[in-house]
Amino acid sequence: MRxxxxxxxxxxxxxxxxxxxxLWFAAPDRGELSSDRLFALELPDTAGVKQPLKQxxxxxxxxxxxxxWCEPCREEMPEFARAQSELGxxxxxxxxxxxxxxxxxxRFAKEINLNYPALVGGYEAMELSRSVGNELVxxxxxxxxxxxxxxxxxxxxxxxxxxxxxxxxxxx
Amino acid sequence: xxxxxxSTGLLPKRQPRDGRALPALAAALLLVALSxxxxxxxxxxxxxFRFSARLLDAHTVEARFFIAEGYYLYRDxxxxxxxxxxxxxxxxxLPGGQVKEDQFFGRVETYRGDVVVKLTLNDxxxxxxxxxxxxxxxxxxxxxxxPPTVQRVTLALPEASVVPQxxxxxxxxxxxx
Numbered sequence: 001m002r003x004x005x006x007x008x009x010x011x012x013x014x015x016x017x018x019x020x021x022x023l024w025f026a027a028p029d030r031g032e033l034s035s036d037r038l039f040a041l042e043l044p045d046t047a048g049v050k051q052p053l054k055q056x057x058x059x060x061x062x063x064x065x066x067x068x069w070c071e072p073c074r075e076e077m078p079e080f081a082r083a084q085s086e087l088g089x090x091x092x093x094x095x096x097x098x099x100x101x102x103x104x105x106x107r108f109a110k111e112i113n114l115n116y117p118a119l120v121g122g123y124e125a126m127e128l129s130r131s132v133g134n135e136l137v138x139x140x141x142x143x144x145x146x147x148x149x150x151x152x153x154x155x156x157x158x159x160x161x162x163x164x165x166x167x168x169x170x171x172x
Numbered sequence: 173x174x175x176x177x178x179s180t181g182l183l184p185k186r187q188p189r190d191g192r193a194l195p196a197l198a199a200a201l202l203l204v205a206l207s208x209x210x211x212x213x214x215x216x217x218x219x220x221f222r223f224s225a226r227l228l229d230a231h232t233v234e235a236r237f238f239i240a241e242g243y244y245l246y247r248d249x250x251x252x253x254x255x256x257x258x259x260x261x262x263x264x265x266l267p268g269g270q271v272k273e274d275q276f277f278g279r280v281e282t283y284r285g286d287v288v289v290k291l292t293l294n295d296x297x298x299x300x301x302x303x304x305x306x307x308x309x310x311x312x313x314x315x316x317x318x319p320p321t322v323q324r325v326t327l328a329l330p331e332a333s334v335v336p337q338x339x340x341x342x343x344x345x346x347x348x349x
Contacts, residue, residue, distance in 0.1 A: 068276055071317070136214060138214065139318075157214075
C-alpha cells in the first residue's frame, strides 16, 4: 500500500477511536432515568417548611445537589442565581438540595442572596441522586428536567456557565 | 531554499518526512483518547482516600490514609472509632495539614498523599478482634466533593504469649453503598 494512503487510514482510524472515546464519556445513557422519584420528594427549606418538588412540574427545572462543605458547589451558585434572574421569567426554576445542616445552608443562602429555593436533604437525597446517575454520590450534581418532566441532562461536577446556558437555551 | 522568519533569525525550511510524522501523530491521538478514559472518570471515595490499619504491637495501631494524586482530605473531618468501644481507643492530635483559606469556613487544613496516625488501644484484650473505623471527607481537585465516608479494618490482637503479627486490610464497608 502506498505510504500516504496507509498513513491517512491510520490517522483516520485513530481519530475515529479518539472521537468515540470522547463521546462515550461525554454522553451518559439517560434513556431509562426517570424523574418520578425526584418529583415525589418533599424536603424542608431553611425555614423548616416542607416543599414538595412536584410544585415545579412544568418548569424547566434545574435541580442542583450541593453542600456548604463542598467548595466547588458554593463557587458555582452565584452563576445559577444569575441564570435564575434572567431566565426565571421564561420558565426556568433552579432548586438547590443541600446535603447539609439547615443552619449552615440558611447562612450561606443569605450571604449570597440566593434567589431560588434551598432545600435541606440528607442521606435519602444523596441516594436519590445516585438513582439518577450519580454513581460516585459526589457533589455538585445537577439535573435538568424539561417542561414535560423528562430528565434532559445530568452533570457531575461544576457546570461552566456556557455549558448550562446552552442546555437551557435549547429548551426555552 | 525557502526561509521562514523566526525570532533568532532565519531558518532553512525543511522538507516534511511522511514516514515519521503521521504515525507519531496517530500515536499521540491514541494517547489522548486513552487518557480521556482514565482522567474522565473520578475515583470512588474508598479508592481516592483508601484507609488501611495494622498492629504495631498489642496496644498500638498504625492507621494510614493513602490519598490519590489530585485528591485531598479535610483534617478536621478525620475521625476514628473502635468496636467494641471498650477497647479504649485514644487518638493523638492529628498531624498538621496544608493551610487553606476557605471563604465560608475560614482557615482549614487539608491532607494530600499519605497520612499516618498512631492510635492506642488502652484496654484491648489479648486475642480480641477489634474493628478500627475511620471517617473522612474530602474532595477532588477537578471540582468534586464526597460526603463523609466510613471505612473499616478488622484487626486480630495477638494472644498473650505470641509475638504480635501485622495484619492486612480487613473488610471495607463504605458509608454509602
